[in-house]
Amino acid sequence: MRPVFGGIDFGTSNSTVGVMDGNRPRLVPLEDASITLPSAVFFNFEDDSIQMGRKAVLEYTEGVEGRLMRALKSVLGSSLVHEKTRIKRRSIAFTDIIGLFIQRLKTKLEADAGSTVDTVVMGRPVRFVDEDDAADAAAQAELEKAARAQGFANIAFQFEPIAAALDYEQGVSREELALIVDMGGGTSDFSVVRVSPERARAVERKDDILANRGIHIGGTDFDRLLSIAHVMPELGYLTPTKDGKRNVPAGYFIDLATWHRINLLYTAKVMSDLRQVRYEAARPDLIDRMIAIVERRYGHALATIVERAKIALTDAEAASIDVGIHGATFSAPLDRKGLEETLVDAVERVTETVGQTIRDARLDPSDITAVFLTGGSTAIPLARRSILSLVPEAKVVEGDMFGSVGLGLALDARRKFG
Ligand SMILES: Nc1ncnc2c1ncn2[C@@H]1O[C@H](COP(=O)(O)OP(=O)(O)OP(=O)(O)O)[C@@H](O)[C@H]1O
Ligand SMILES: [Mg+2]
Numbered sequence: 001m002r003p004v005f006g007g008i009d010f011g012t013s014n015s016t017v018g019v020m021d022g023n024r025p026r027l028v029p030l031e032d033a034s035i036t037l038p039s040a041v042f043f044n045f046e047d048d049s050i051q052m053g054r055k056a057v058l059e060y061t062e063g064v065e066g067r068l069m070r071a072l073k074s075v076l077g078s079s080l081v082h083e084k085t086r087i088k089r090r091s092i093a094f095t096d097i098i099g100l101f102i103q104r105l106k107t108k109l110e111a112d113a114g115s116t117v118d119t120v121v122m123g124r125p126v127r128f129v130d131e132d133d134a135a136d137a138a139a140q141a142e143l144e145k146a147a148r149a150q151g152f153a154n155i156a157f158q159f160e161p162i163a164a165a166l167d168y169e170q171g172v173s174r175e176e177l178a179l180i181v182d183m184g185g186g187t188s189d190f191s192v193v194r195v196s197p198e199r200a201r202a203v204e205r206k207d208d209i210l211a212n213r214g215i216h217i218g219g220t221d222f223d224r225l226l227s228i229a230h231v232m233p234e235l236g237y238l239t240p241t242k243d244g245k246r247n248v249p250a251g252y253f254i255d256l257a258t259w260h261r262i263n264l265l266y267t268a269k270v271m272s273d274l275r276q277v278r279y280e281a282a283r284p285d286l287i288d289r290m291i292a293i294v295e296r297r298y299g300h301a302l303a304t305i306v307e308r309a310k311i312a313l314t315d316a317e318a319a320s321i322d323v324g325i326h327g328a329t330f331s332a333p334l335d336r337k338g339l340e341e342t343l344v345d346a347v348e349r350v351t352e353t354v355g356q357t358i359r360d361a362r363l364d365p366s367d368i369t370a371v372f373l374t375g376g377s378t379a380i381p382l383a384r385r386s387i388l389s390l391v392p393e394a395k396v397v398e399g400d401m402f403g404s405v406g407l408g409l410a411l412d413a414r415r416k417f418g
Contacts, residue, residue, distance in 0.1 A: 003119070003417065003418070004019060004020075004109070004113040004115065004117045004119070005019065005020040005119075005410055005413035005414040005417060005418060006018065006019045006020075006028075006109045006113070006117055006119070006120050006121075006409075006410060006413055007019075007025075007120065007121045007122070007123065007158075007163065007406060007407075007408070007409020007410040007411075007412060007413050008102070008105050008106075008109075008120055008121075008122050008123065008147075008406075008409065009123040009160065009163070009405040009406040009409055010039065010073060010098075010101070010102065010105070010122065010123065010143070011039055011073065011184055011185060011186075011405075012039060012071050012073040012074055012184055012185035012186030012187070012218060012219075012220055013038065013039060013070075013071070013184065013185030013186075013219060013220065013376065014036040014037065014038055014039060014185070014376070014402055015030070015036065015037045015038075015039050015101070015105060016028075016030070016035060016036055016037075016402065016403055016405070016406030017030060017105050017108060017109050017112075017406060018403075018406035018407045018408070018409050018410030018411075018413075019109060019112060019113065019410050020410050020411070020413065020414050024170075025167070025170075025406075025407040025408070025410035025411050026407070026410075027403050027406050027407065028108055028109055028112040029108070029112070030053065030104075030105065030108050031052075031053045031054055031055070034053075034054070035402075035403060035406075036402050036403075037052065037053040037054075037104070037105070037108075038053045038054055038056070038057060038070075039070065039071070039072060039073065039101065040052065040053060040054075040056040040057050040068065040069065040070050041056055041068075041069045041072070041097055041100060041101055042055075042056035042057070042059050042060050042064075042066055042067070042068050042069070043066050043067045043069075043087045043088070044059055044064055044065075044066045045064075045065045045066045045067070045088055046064055046065050046066065050100065052100075052101060052104050053104075056068060057304075060300060060301075061301065061304075067085075067087055067263060067266075068263075068300050069085075069097055069263065070259050070260070070262075070300060070303075071185065071186065071220050071259035071260040072094065072097060072098050072101065072260065073098075073186055074186050074220065074259065074260040075094045075095075075098070075260055076098070076128055076139040076142055076143055077128035077129040077135065077136070077139045077216060078260070080094055080260070080261075081094060081095065081138070081139065081142055085097075085263060086267075095142050095145065095146050096146075098142075098143070098146045099146040099147075099149050099150055102146055102147050102150050103150045106120075106150050106151065106152065116151075117152075118151060118152055118153040118154060119152070119153070119154040119155075119413070119417050120147065120152050120154070120155055120156075120413065121155075121156045121157070121158050121163075121409045121410075121412045121413040121416060121417075122143065122144075122147060122155060122156070122157050122158075122409070123157075123158060123159075123160040123163055123405050123406075123409050124140055124143065124157045124158070124159060124160065125159075125160055125186070125187035125189050125214050125216075126159050126160070126161065126187070126189045126190070126191075126212045126213055126214025127187065127189075127213075127214040127215065127216060128140065128187075128216075129216065130215060130216045140157060144157070154417065156412075156413075156416050156417075158408075158409060158412045159189065159191065159212055159214075160182050160184075160187075160189050160405045161180040161181075161182045161189040161190055161191035161212065161214075162180075162191055162193065162209060162212070162408070162412075163404070163405045163406075163407075163408030163409045163411075163412055164180050164182050164191075164372065164374045164399060164404040164405050164408050165178060165180045165191055165193040165195060165372070165408065166200075166407075166408035166411040166412055166415075167374075167399065167400070167403075167404040167405070167407040167408035167411065168180065168195060168370075168372045168397065168399060168404070168408075169193075169195040169196075169197075169199075169200045170200070170411075172195050172196060172197060172370075173197065174196065174197070175194065175195070175196035175198075175199070176194075176195050176196065176369045176370045177192065177193075177194055177210075177363065177367055177368055177369050177370075178192070178193050178194075178195050178368070178369070178370045178371070178372055179191075179192055179354070179357070179358065179368045179370070179371045179372070179391060179394065180192075180193060180372045180374075181354070181371060181372065181373050181374070181375070181378060181387055182374050182375040182378075182404075182405065183218060183219070183350070183375040183376075183377035183378045183380075183383060184218050184219065184375040184376060184377060185218045185219040185220045185376065185377070186216070186218040186219075186220055186221075187214050187215065187216050187217070187218050188214065188215050188217055188218055188350045188353065188375075188377070189212075189213075189214040190211075190212070190213050190214065190353065190354050190357040191209065191210075191211065191212045191213075191357070192209075192210040192211045192357055192358060192360075192361035192363065192368070193208055193209055193210065194207075194208040194210065195208070203415055205415075210360075210361035210362075210363065211357045211358070211360035211361035212357070213353050213354075213356055213357040213360060214353070215349060215350060215353045217346050217349060217350055218375075218377055219307070219310075219376055219377040220258075220259045220260075221346060222310060222343055222346065222377065222380070223257075223259065223303055223306050223307045223310060224254075224257045224258050224259070225342050225343060225346060226306050226309070226310055226334070226339065226342055226343070227256075227257035227302070227303065227306045228253070228254065228257045229342045230306075230321060230332045230334055230338065230342070231257070231302065231306060231321055231323075231332055232253040232256070232257055234286065234289065234323075234330050234332055235253065235256075235286055235287070235289045235290040235293065235328070236248055236253075236277075236281060236283055236286035236287040236289070236290055237250065237253035238250070239281060239282055239283045239286060239287075240281075240282045241280045241281060241282060242280055242281065242282050243280075244282070248277050248280070248281050248287065249277060252265060252270065252273070252274065252277070252290070252294075253290070256290070256293070256294070256299050256302070257303070259300075259303055262299035262300055262303065263299075265294050265299060266294070266297060266299075270294065271291075271294065271295065274287065274290060274291050274294060275291070278291060288327060288328075289327065289328035289330065290328075291327070292325060292326065292327025292328040293323075293325070293327075293328050295327075296325060296326070296327075298325055298328075302323065305321055305322070305323065306321060309321050309334050310339065310380075311379075313334065313335070313336050313339045314379045314380055314381060316336075317335060317336050318333070318334075318335040318336070319334050319335070320332065320333045320334060321333075321334055336381075339382075340382045343380075343382060343383075344382070347380075347382050347383050347386050348386070350383065350386075350387070351386045351387055351389075351390065354387050354390055355390055358390065358391075365390055365391045365392075365393075366391075366393050368391045368393075368394045369394055369395065370394055370395045370396075370397055371387075371388065371391055371394045371395070371396050371397065372397045372399050372404075373396065373397065373398055373399055374399035374400065374401060374404040374405065375401065375402075375405075376401055376402065378401070379401070
């Protein structure tokens with residue numbers, strides 16, 4: 001049987017699977033004809049089914065009773081990694097939910113290949129956890145364990161931006177020093193790589209990888225920052241208590257604004273805490289909105305509305321965040337300027353990381369001949385402007401926004417296992 005060279009890009013927001021088709025990589029259809037699968041799992045409490053991807057989001061949006069999980073990859077680098085979450089009467093480890101999702105990706109790869117597949121290269125961000133090597137290694141180990149539990153026997157890891165570089169390299173006609181920029185949902189990852197048609201054939205590429213760096217800031221963080229700045233105040237965040245001595249507790253609002261923490265609010269304990277908060281609040285009318293959103297399990301829908309406004313502002317100058325459920329009806333205006341003011345510090349930290357990556361490579365910015373952009377968050381004009389200003393002379397190459405990493409992982413699988 002011919003070996004199958006496959007790669008899995010388990011993304012914070014979207015996942016892809018690449019496979020070698022002769023000499024070329026291609027992406028495997030994961031949900032009907034779509035080559036991306038939104039990294040979402042929905043536990044349907046009505047018929048006890050488990051849905052993934054767009055179907056998961058759809059059932060949740062249609063109001064089916066159940067539990068939606070998003071940004072599961074963010075859990076790998078957080079304190080939640082060893083925790084369980086309640087699904088009806090059962091407790092399930094977050095890593096087992098990640099396992100279910102990987103199983104779906106594996107099944108699709110096997111259906112495409114027409115055989116079982118036990119070998120894979122998995123993508124990983126340069127950093128799962130910033131500035132903590134032990135926690136970072138633990139995050140990769142958890143991901144590996146989850147993949148092994150699904151029947152992958154041979155698992156290798158590759159940095160996501162290196163995979164993107166391998167994809168880019170297929171199209172270059174001469175040697176280049178490329179800066180690879182992959183800004184996704186959870187992390188922003190950078191590599192400086194020497195690419196060329198001749199080097200592409202070499203198995204060992206250590207010498208061509210001049211630097212790798214990553215930072216745990218991505219699109220889901222932008223959603224959180226926008227929500228905290230523009231939506232949470234509408235729910236009572238930062239309002240004082242009646243006695244004027246302090247503000248209402250912030251933690252509930254931060255959790256509601258953070259994709260992978262939303263489900264933590266859906267407990268009887270939090271509901272009763274919020275009623276107490278309302279009792280003590282100077283603006284109970286606003287806390288009522290918070291209560292309505294938590295009670296109706298509207299957290300992911302709210303995060304989606306914020307994300308949509310962010311994406312709209314990539315092309316438009318103005319948008320608005322409109323919420324209209326029973327008990328919480330309001331509209332928060334948001335324009336490009338407001339978005340940029342909210343995101344500027346985070347984008348600056350990302351840009352500093354890019355600068356550091358170029359310095360790690362011991363290069364002058366003018367040595368970089370090409371910048372390869374991939375990942376959904378590279379669409380944000382502020383991020384693009386800020387990063388490209390570091391390398392004004394380089395040629396800008398638009399990668400496949402959602403597919404480059406998956407394609408490169410398949411190329412890497414042939415390199416590693418071929
Ligand atoms: N046009 C756009 N403008 C701004 N942001 C966008 C746009 N399109 C997608 N995004 C954002 O891009 C992110 C998803 O990008 P992508 O699919 O590359 O991430 P990922 O691979 O799942 O995450 P990671 O690589 O960090 O694990 C989301 O946060 C989404 O909101
Ligand atoms: Mg990605």
